[in-house]
Amino acid sequence: MKNYFKSILLFFKRFLLVLFIYQICRFLFLYFNKSAFSGLDLKVFLGGIHFDLSAIAYINILFGFLHLFPAKFIYKKGYQKGLKIAFYTVNLIFILTNFVDFEYYKFTGRRSTFSMITASGMENEIGGLMLSFLKEFWYLPLLGIILAIAFWKVIPTFSSSIPKENTTLAIVGKQTGLFILIMGFLLVLGRGGFQQKPLKVVDAVNYGSISHSALVLNTPFCILKTIGKKETLEAKSFYNETELQAIFNPVLELEPDSDALKQNVVILILESFGRENLQIGQTPFLDSLVTKSLFFENGFANGKLSIDAVPSTLSSIPSLMNHSLITSSYSINEIYGLPKILKDNNYYTAFFHGAFNGSQNFDQYCKVAGFDAYYGKDEYEGPEAFDGNWGIYDEEFMQFFCTKMSTFKTPFFTSLFTISSHNPYKIPERYKDKFPKGNTKIQESIAYTDFALKKFFETAKKQPWYNNTLFVITADHTSSEPTAEKFKTNIGKFRIPILFFNPGNPNFGGLNFRNFQQIDIMPSILSYLRIKAKMITFGKPYQSEKDFVVYYLDNIYHYIDGDYYMAFDGKKAIGLYNFKEDELLQHNLLNSNDAIVTKMEQFIKAYIQSFNQRMIANKLTIN
Structure with missing residues (x-):
């Protein structure tokens, strides 16, 4: 039995070594993202160990079997050498996935899942981007190499001098009993304990505030929980159909009392233009446009990824899943968004994105959404302007966009998604040192795209369609690494600029302080244009008295x-704040405002139930 006990001891030494490395990774994650976390306590790190143990147990259950199977061959030198190499390799791969989030978390605000790690929707550009990221974040592969070497150096090895032992039926029975016991222990550890359901990503909120979830989690756990899984929403039954319709009904019928305006519509979606970038000297043109537009001071994104912004903005469908709608199992659901509604009103429709064709699966979504045409990098016509990473620089692609629109029959509806203010934030060499560097890495490229936007409008003003066009400008999501504390909260990290500009109607403008989100853009445009339509929208027109915003992050x-923000875990409220008075969300009012909690819980439950039911049943259109 001595050799068998040696095998048990060896396995758990290796297991604990991996657990120790996970703690190193957590502290490195905290170091690289220290500005995102405050008010930490021991509970956060103890919770982290809970999730680490679960991930490590799942990853190593096979190695537990191979270490402890009661048979003589497990003591052979060749077998043990192969087992050590396999244990080291598999665990190192999972450990290094944490390194991705040391920097990527700044962009997404959450731990990476399987689809993020595998770059779903970015297959065409991943080669060029990988080289760019390795160059910019060179210290991450260096740290990974150092850790890999250290891991190999200290990983315990089975003793090479193994005295032979007699094997009796009693010994085999004892070994088998220990084997079953330890394998059962690993299964319990993997599921996170004896609770009714296995440990889930959302359970991270039990170990600190909502903003600490990413620190509690580890990337291997999030990958394991999403690997090979398509998004499957759960049908909710909080209310019967009558109650549901009374609380929240996504069917909106527009019945204008005058003729439609028949104006062109141009939506510009600016990459990473978080609200924190405005009015600090980086965006002089956009700042000036704000004064001539209807500007929503409390504008919010409905997601943290570029791929979330398109369905939200163009089809009024929020991102309430762990996958974007575009890459989920519901991606081919029938939708009736702006392209189809405006097409039904004799508009020509086109979508422009200067990146590689197929990037973010936007071309696929354009077909589902009903656009007449899609223009990507392949369709670009103009001077050489490839940025070496993503696609065509914003200045040249915006000029192409403007020129192309002048060939379309009117009225037309177009949308442009910019690319230059995306990591690695590359701008043309001729503009080196022309724009202010700002306080963060992104802000020079933000200034460049603002300049490109100015040049676009200078060209557009000369076109015959300009004064009969409604321009809508929004961001896809916020920037990474904001400097102001108020933009680091779960409110601030979704604040974006949203404005409506009509050069032919100078009286249309002003500041609007109602809560406004990307999914409100579609019904607002249709209402402004006085278009008769009946649609499913999870937002509301800008004239509505309703004042809600809903988004989803980290399973919350x-x-x-109004003035209140609630965090809801799918079953109950876990936080309530008056975000107008408490910008940093420091005072949880959950236990002192029962009436507000009850009212807000009622609405969010109905909203989730309606969204899930319609998504599952493919009922995003009116029959």
């Missing part, structure tokens, strides 16, 4: 109504 629903 984030719901704003």
Whole structure:
């Protein structure tokens, strides 16, 4: 039995070594993202160990079997050498996935899942981007190499001098009993304990505030929980159909009392233009446009990824899943968004994105959404302007966009998604030192795209369609690494600029302080144009008295109504704040405002139930 006990001891030494490395990774994650976390306590790190143990147990259950199977061959030198190499290789791969989030978390605000790690929707550009990222974040592969070497140096090895032992039926029975016991222990550890359901990503909120979830989690755990899984929403039954319709009904019928305006519509979606970039000297043109537009001071994104912004903005469908709608199992659901509605009103429709064709699966979504045409890098016509990473620089692609629109029959509806203010934030060499560097890495490229936007409008003003066009400008999501504390909260990290500009109607403008989100853009445009339509929208027109915003991150629903912000875990509220008075969300009012909690819980439950039911049943259109 001595050799068998040696095998048990060896396995658990290796297991504990991996657990120790996970703690190193957590502290490195905290170091690289220290500005994102405050008010930490021991509970956060103890919770982290809970999730680490679960991930490590799942990853190593096979190695537990191979270490401890009661048979003589497990003591052979060749077998043990192969087992050591396999254990080291598999665990190192999972450990290094944490390194991705040391920097990537700044962009997404959450731990990476399987689809993020595998770059779903970015297959064409991943080669060039990988080289760029390795160059910019050179210290991450260097740290990874150092850790890999240290891991190999200290990983315990089975003793090479193994005295032979007699094997009796009693010994085999004892070994088998220990084997079953330890394998059972690993299974329990992997599921996170004896609770009714296995440990889930959302359970991270039990170990600290909502904003600490990413620190509690580890990337291997999030990958394991999403690997090979398509998004499958759970049908909710909080209310019967009558109650549901009374609380929240996504069917909107527009019945204008005058003729439609028949104006062109141009939506510009600016990459990473978080609200924190405005009015600090980086965006002089956009700042000036704000004064001539209807500007929503409390504008919010409905997601943290570029791929979330298109369905939200163009089809009024929020991102309330762990996958974007575009890459989920519901990606081919029938939708009736702006392209189809405006097409039904004799508009020509086109979508422009200067990146590689197929990037973010936007071309696929354009077909589902009903656009007449899609223009990507392949369709670009103009001077050489490839940035070496993503696609065509914003200045040249915007000029191409403007020129192309002048060939379209009117009225037309177009949308452009910019690319230059995306990591690695490359701008043309001729503009080196022309724009202010700002306080963060992104802000020079933000200034460049603002300049490109100015040049676009200078060209557009000369076109015959300009004064009969409604321009809508929004961001896809916020920037990474904001400097102001108020933009680091679960409110601030979704704040974006949203404005409506009509050069032919100078009286249309002013500041609007209602809560406004990307999914409100579609019904607002249709209402402004006085288009008769009946649609499914999870937003509301800008004239509405409703004042809600809903978005989703880290398995938590984030719901704003009026002055209040609620975090909801799918079953119950876990936080309530008056975000107008408490910008940094430091005072949880959950236990002192029962009436508000009850009212807000009622709405968010109905909202989730309606969204899930319609998504599952493919009922995003009116029959």
